[in-house]
Amino acid sequence: MTWRDAPPLTGLRRRRDEPFDRPDERRLRREIEAGTVVRAAPGVFVDGAHWRRLPPMARHAQRVWEASLRVTPGTVFSHHAAAALHGIDTLGDWPARLDVSVEAGAGGRSTGLMRRHTRAMAEAELLPWGDCFVTSPAQTAVDLAASLPFVEGVAAVDQAIWGGRPGGALATVPQLRERAAARRRRGLARIHRALAFARVGAANVRESQSRVLIVELGFPEPEIQHRIRLADGALYVADFFWPRHDHIGEFDGLGKYFAFARETGLTPVQALAAEKDREDALRRLVGGFSRWRTGDLDDPRRLYDILRGAGLPTSRPRPLG
Template identity: 55%
Template structure:
């Protein structure tokens, strides 16, 4: 996603000041006023633009800035490669920039760079400027082998995401095959995440929801089920239990705040449109469940929402 260009082009870099001395007093004044902020060593960006970026885009920008400072060719990997490819993660992005090095090189993590010693002959890479980056498939496998199951599924789903504007980055069969070749610590977790993954999860929170739904004994839902509204428009739902005529949706706040998702509408207009859509969908099914972030942080709350709407489960209510 950001292989060719960084998310932000309006940045100020000390090293690119056309040979002119930097006016530190003026720079400090701009920082103190909140006009600009430091995003990497010697790099500053307009605060409003920086705040408008997603956490994924911010990490991608930091990877670009770190790569520009590296004197020698490097292999960008793990979370850094994930950001460059546009593969979102569940949770916070690391402060360090990940690179992979040969096992015998003896390098250490320092200066904001986190180094992973490994056999580079077994790593699939692609050129990235004067550097290299692990391929989307290699990046996904590296992360699902290192992360916990839920976080691994989110990464795998993002790599497989079929509705990505540029298309899926990885094929499901390739991901399963590559995860089967993982050895050592995390190999079983990688295989499990790859086999559970889906190309139909539109966000990491939908992936998290799906893992919770499975862990609490509910039937596996159909993802992105298609409905037709009264005006002929199509509506696709996050989750649908066809046998029970039950729709489930994760209600993220991004749709009410993100300018790209608002598409020129006010948050109030989006709320009204979402309510109208839900009313129409409710008339076509027996139950409609909606949840937000607090329910993902407290699984028993999601359990209660689904149970109270009549969805059967094979498991007892989770503990606190």
């Protein structure tokens, strides 16, 4: 099940479905100014609290759904627009415009709503989607790897081939290589570099970003999603593990605690305490343990200090500011 199968939200108000009279317009304007209603797309409005609860990828997918009801039949959604529909998360902010692909030489230009990418459409793998098309997961990952910085390209590829996704991976490495082989020269070096670094076990984009930074900072590349049996028999999956150095690394995203709380019925505070207990048990089993957060990835010097301070070796000096 992906957002290509169903939009993240239903029950939105659309101008084309229910024309607003003047009092409605004034009330709507006040609600938007107060934040109780959000304009999800041109002429489409949704409860503000519901909208803010959606993750950024789901909001982008909703905007693609709304656009698909207005665009010319046969429009091809690609890049970030296709990624949102497939559930391929990306690093950084989702773009304000929606990505579409058009035949090279077709003319036209990008607009305030759409960002056009020209290509030889015969080289692209497309899936039918209502009256439109969407690039396949493999094609989408390759397109993103070709156009984004290395770390963001790796994150997109990791997401496409992630083996732990409910329902299984969206694509395989051979499928991505096949899409790369069908491509012309533009972006090929970026694609092959990202494919060489991608791993099927990377569960989220911050883990992918961590792995890229760890290597770029000169530390050995770790194993990911390493299973460790605790003294009480419980099985723990560590985000990162360096077997040669007997060292565990953990990315400490706050979402982890909320997810664990939902799965176990614990409160977030109880989930945090349980995580602390697990960390103490792990520290008794291994020689080293490192934990970092999002801010440490945004400033690589902080991640460098965390890993170096915990005893991991590096071949490079501390990065400058």
